[in-house]
Amino acid sequence: MKLVILDRDGVINYDSPQFIKTPDEWKPxxxxxxxxxxxxQAGFRxxxxxxxxxxSRGLLDMVTLNAIHDKMHRSLAQFGGRIDALFYCPHAAEAECTCRKPxxxxxxxxxxxxGMDLDGVPSVGDSLRDLQAGLPLGALPMLVRTGKGEGTLAAGGLPEGTKVFADLAEAAQYIIREFA
Known part of the structure; x- marks a missing residue:
């Protein structure tokens, strides 16, 4: 099975320092x-x-998060695309949970x-914590310059072997060419 892991805000949709709190704020x-x-279409999950x-900050509830994701799924379907599995961490950093990236x-x-090993699986994000989350599992870090990506790149300290792309479209072309 071919798999790609994506972050959401700043990779698929525009990010906001005030969080994406409503379906109207979610813009691809x-x-x-x-x-x-x-x-x-190239066979990737x-x-x-x-x-x-x-x-956890009380800025949105589960009903609203589900509505945001419903909008994302419907928008993707218009292009013949899909997200096969969606995972989220609802916790604030101070909760010190094990699910919050990094x-x-x-x-x-x-x-x-x-049911697979993530060794070599592309993991695309716009922040250092996105890239760090997959390292213990051998995922291949890929940074996009959208969202927080430019700032992440400027700050330095990227994991060894990180590939850098203008956006998800450029990253997807690379993934299809190199991993399909």
């Missing part, structure tokens, strides 16, 4: 939905791993759900 980055559809501390809990759950 140009080319991102088509990129996911092209990964699907797509898993989403996203920190959503806005839930800890690997969500990615460990993805590995269990798909």
């Amino acid at each position: 980055i140009p080319g991102s939905l088509e990129a996911i559809a092209s990964l699907n 797509v898993a989403l791993a996203t920190n959503q501390s806005g839930i 800890k690997p809990g969500m990615l460990e759950e993805i590995a269990r759900r798909f």
